[in-house]
Amino acid sequence: MNIDGNHPDLEERLVALADLTDDSDWNDVRRRANALTPPPRATRPTAARRGWRRLALAVILALGVGAASPAVGLGDPIGAAADGLSSLFRGEPEEHFSTHNGTRLPLYLQVGGRSEDGGSSEVITGKVFSAKITSLELVLADGSVVALALDARREFRYDNAATQPTQLIARDADGDVVTRLPVIHPSGRDHD
Amino acid sequence: MRDHDRRLAASASKDLERHRPLWYMSATVEAIEAVYRRRYVGYRNALATVTGSQDSARDAVQEAFARALAHRRQFRGGSLEAWIWRIALRAALASRRAPAEVPLETQLNLDMLISPALIDPERDPQLAQAIRSLPPRRRLIVFLRYFADLDYAQIASATGVAAGTVAAALAQANASLAQTLPREGVGDEHRRQSP
Numbered sequence: 265m266n267i268d269g270n271h272p273d274l275e276e277r278l279v280a281l282a283d284l285t286d287d288s289d290w291n292d293v294r295r296r297a298n299a300l301t302p303p304p305r306a307t308r309p310t311a312a313r314r315g316w317r318r319l320a321l322a323v324i325l326a327l328g329v330g331a332a333s334p335a336v337g338l339g340d341p342i343g344a345a346a347d348g349l350s351s352l353f354r355g356e357p358e359e360h361f362s363t364h365n366g367t368r369l370p371l372y373l374q375v376g377g378r379s380e381d382g383g384s385s386e387v388i389t390g391k392v393f394s395a396k397i398t399s400l401e402l403v404l405a406d407g408s409v410v411a412l413a414l415d416a417r418r419e420f421r422y423d424n425a426a427t428q429p430t431q432l433i434a435r436d437a438d439g440d441v442v443t444r445l446p447v448i449h450p451s452g453r454d455h456d
Numbered sequence: 457m458r459d460h461d462r463r464l465a466a467s468a469s470k471d472l473e474r475h476r477p478l479w480y481m482s483a484t485v486e487a488i489e490a491v492y493r494r495r496y497v498g499y500r501n502a503l504a505t506v507t508g509s510q511d512s513a514r515d516a517v518q519e520a521f522a523r524a525l526a527h528r529r530q531f532r533g534g535s536l537e538a539w540i541w542r543i544a545l546r547a548a549l550a551s552r553r554a555p556a557e558v559p560l561e562t563q564l565n566l567d568m569l570i571s572p573a574l575i576d577p578e579r580d581p582q583l584a585q586a587i588r589s590l591p592p593r594r595r596l597i598v599f600l601r602y603f604a605d606l607d608y609a610q611i612a613s614a615t616g617v618a619a620g621t622v623a624a625a626l627a628q629a630n631a632s633l634a635q636t637l638p639r640e641g642v643g644d645e646h647r648r649q650s651p
Contacts, residue, residue: 274602274630274633277583278603279602280580281576282498284497285497286496286497288493288497289518290492290493293525294522294525295522296522297523297525299522300522300523300525300527
């Protein structure tokens with residue numbers, strides 16, 4: 265036994281059993297490491313980046329549709345009211361947002377118009393990304409109500425001022441109004 | 457860990473801090489490759505006592521160094537060799553179990569998880585039997601010392617015990633094995649059997 269208390273034969277016998285074959289392969293290690301490396305950040309936004317996006321979106325919403333009377337216009341997104349906004353941040357944004365026109369909103373509608381056969385028509389495309397909104401209605405100038413599909417293109421034709429859309433109403437599952445937005449027509453006249 | 461062990465661990469940790477080479481502080485690709493070049497055979501041999509074969513040990517070592525490369529920013533200083541060994545041990549255990557059961561940073565209970573043993577006991581049956589009589593942690597310390605050629609501080613960091621405990625465990629293991637093994641002409645016959 266040596267001065268450290270080690271039994272010299274033990275060490276020798278163990279070392280004698282060691283397999284000294286060197287079958288190392290650093291390139292294999294690099295290949296495996298590359299397979300484990302996460303994708304570049306540009307394709308996978310970080311939490312901080314998502315946070316900034318949300319903040320920027322909230323500011324846009326607050327400036328554009330938050331305080332003033334919200335309205336629907338040609339190519340304009342419909343901003344959500346306070347209740348709708350809360351749903352904006354529910355869950356993962358990617359599940360509810362659209363990238364339509366580069367804008368991410370819980371609710372997006374577009375109202376366009378053109379003259380046809382001496383009359384007018386409204387082309388309304390809508391897509392709802394708020395889990396809270398379960399139905400959409402279009403209120404016409406004569407007081408009648410037309411239901412809209414949540415996720416479909418709808419062409420709404422009208423021949424006179426009485427059938428022009430004036431309001432868009434979004435309701436939740438209980439039938440309560442989530443947001444009520446006046447429609448601004450392409451001519452710029454507000455039919456509210 | 458007992459209070460005595462904790463004090464020893466703290467003391468050993470300070471010693472490690474004082475004597476730590478500069479490159480220990482950063483896990484660069486070059487540093488990891490240097491460890492690989494230097495330790496590959498030793499790690500594979502030591503891991504083989506856990507996995508049961510050289511082939512599976514080789515795969516675990518390759519996987520461990522790949523994980524170390526991919527997650528090198530998670531290295532928080534200390535012995536890079538010990539850090540990679542811990543990853544290697546987890547890779548070895550993961551190859552025996554479902555990977556999800558052995559997360560990268562989980563503190564392992566070595567005595568419960570592993571039972572290292574010589575992979576070719578017939579080459580030295582007396583030694584194999586003597587080693588089997590040791591507790592699992594001591595067995596692993598013996599293999600890390602003589603197969604992986606790690607020093608006491610590195611073994612301490614790799615196994616989560618104090619450097620003093622490593623020294624004591626090795627001394628006890630040697631004493632225990634010396635008692636178990638024949639004292640005259642020991643090893644000569646078995647060494648001759650080695651390839």
